[in-house]
Amino acid sequence: MKTMGFADAIDDALAQAMASDSRIVVFGEDVHALRAGLFVRFGERRIRPAPISEAAFVGAAVGAAMAGLRPVVEVMMVDFIGVAIDALLNHAAKLEAFSGGKWKAPMVVRVPCGGGYGDGGQHEQSLWGWLAHIPGLAVVVPSNPADAGGLMLSAIENEGPVVYLEHKLLASNMLDFLGSGGRKTVQYDVPLEGTSGLVPEKWIPVPLGKAAVKREGKDITLVSVAVGVYRCLEAAMMLEKKGISAGVLDLRTVSPLDKETLCQAVSKSGRLLVVDEDYRDFGLSGELAAVVLEAGIPLRYNRVCTEETIPYYRELEDQVLPNTNRIMAAALKLLER
Amino acid sequence: MGIDLWSLYRQMLRSRRFEEVVIDLWEGGKISGEMHLGIGEEAVAVGVVNHLEDGDAIALDHRGTPPLVVRGVDLVLLLKEFLGSRDGLCGGMGGHMHLFSLEYLVASSGIVGSAGPVAAGFALAAQHLRPGNIAVAFFGDGAMNQGMLLESFNLAVAWKLPALFVCKDNEWAITTRSKYVTGGNLLDRAKGFGMPVLEVDGTDVEAVWNTAGQGVERARKNNGPTFLLAHCIRPEGHFLGYPLLRKSLESMKEMVGPILRSLPARKGASLGERVASLGMITSLIGRTVSEKYSKGHDPIYRVRQRLKGEKSRLDKIEKEVEKEIQQAVDIALS
Secondary structure, three states: OEEEEHHHHHHHHHHHHHHHOOOEEEEEOOHHHHOHHHHHHHHHHHEEEOOOOHHHHHHHHHHHHHOOOEEEEEOOOHHHHHHHHHHHHHHHOOHHHHOOOOOOOOOEEEEEEOOOOOOOOOOOOOOHHHHHOOOOOEEEOOOOHHHHHHHHHHHHHOOOOEEEEEEOOOOHHHHHHHHHOOOOOOOOOOOHHHHEEEEOOOOOOOOOOOOEEEEOOOOEEEEEOOHHHHHHHHHHHHHHHOOOOEEEEEOOEEEOOOHHHHHHHHHHHOEEEEEEEEEOOOOHHHHHHHHHHHOOOOOEEEEEEEOOOOOOOHHHHHHHOOOHHHHHHHHHHHHHO | OOOOHHHHHHHHHHHHHHHHHHHHHHHOOOOOOOOOOOOOOHHHHHHHHOOOOOOOEEEEOOOOHHHHHHHOOOHHHHHHHHOOOOOOOOOOOOOOOOOEEOOOOEEEOOOOOOHHHHHHHHHHHHHHHOOOOOEEEEEEHHHHHOHHHHHHHHHHHHOOOOEEEEEEEOOEEOOEEHHHOOOOOHHHHHHOOOOOEEEEEOOOHHHHHHHHHHHHHHHHOOOOOEEEEEEOOOOOOOOOOOHHHOOOOHHHHHHHHHHHHHOOOOOOOOHHHHHHHHHHHHHHHHHHHHHHHOOOOOHHHHHHHHHOOOHHHHHHHHHHHHHHHHHHHHHHHO
16 A cells, blocks of 8 residues: 555556556646646657547547547536537437447546635536436546545446546645645645545556445434545534434445445435535435435435535635535434434 | 827736736735736737727636726726625626626636627627627637637627627647647638638737727627737736746646656656657746746837836826725725
């Protein structure tokens, strides 16, 4: 084992895969600078800067994947996927079904997401629920370096399209690029355990669709992804001081969803609290409740999500994004009933 | 209406000094997230916006401060918005990339290329509701590879919309040199849509004013859209804290670390390709630094050189601008 940063772990796993499979190519805006290490090691043919043409280069990733390459295409932020959504919604996600299962597009869309550093509502969205809504797309949201590298390997090896979301509070290079800009005068609520951690010497895949139980608990189950996992762990420790046993589940992939682990955890506690940085309505949080209810498990339920456009104004932003205070209040309310 | 170089200089200086104050506030941590400046683009903003009248509309990109300052938006409201204050221009909700003024019909967006469709829509509304009014889109050369912008060129020509499309060509697309990722030339591209094109040195405010006037007049007379290519510079990099402009190796570690680790790694490209990659990154840094420190293309410096004969008049303007900006800062921070 060795210690590695979150984004470094993704790049490292990607480098390991690229060294053994020449079909893997990376392209997207500024990749020569954002992935300077890969650019130097693998050269411009395989790490290729793209014009600001998301519709074209994400669409090209679909075609390239269909014709034999294994592209890892980068979009600067998940918000900008709006420009390229047709390639994912109507092409990458539909190919397997349209071809009667005969043709698949093995591609990864690597894309930073998430807020908490004052960049405003057009640059800080999560959108994993919105993407996971589409049948045929896998959506990966890692919360720590070991998972990040292992899930990148699985994403690359997956035979269909995967959107790989990299939270900007965890990827220190992205936060430095977009949030701090080399300044020491700004501080953001970064969960340090997620930004750096132990990783294996040689990467092995972390399977898609497998949640991680971060903490066992019999009174209530907190479920989240990415930064939300750390907000949940913090809340669980505060609940423990009140004599409440709270479990924390890190979904790791939103789609495919690990329904089994979710249902197991909730059937023990009988209480589900979803903490989701993505929008509340019509999204992941409601989906988790539906999954548990469909399994016939009696459920008490609450959720802490982003309910509106994320404000630029820092103080308000911290209230709009799920935070520990809101999680505690929601948990205690759920435990009252 | 004749050109008044003194007035144009004052407006450019207001924009420059305003953004220099923004730099200090950002460095001091009072402004969060990204901060894209329009320093280097002032002559384009001033030369174009000075032709606008009440009822004209503007669609802006992520570098929208100069046109807003020139258009007359309250500096205190702008600063308060940047500072994330509830009584800022947009209630603290938008920040510098998402600035809106219903009063002046100005909208901005951080989605590259999106000024094109919005301006087309503004122009369509003008055609219906305010004949004689026009819409202007400001965007960079990086946006010229964005489909929605090119589609809006076609729309504007097909519908004969009263629009002026202003491309601020600084030869950069974020951290990528535009020429590496762009085919053909931008004037030919716009011409291909059947649109008249104009080209100008965007660091020469008089030239911009004269040239932009032709496009504005064409639109006002309902003769359709025009494409204006204005060559300018980007001395502060893509945004403040730009990694290629950091002052110490320590502060560049997010970029330098991976390079040093990868250079000798087994498996991968040939030594020649690795050296070529390193060379490209080095040349990007070199270009960025030289743009920051070369004065010859600074639009403010250029116009000031022409006016410096009348030193007392210059002094007066500079003192007045200084006072205005300082007052705005004092109020915004109080």
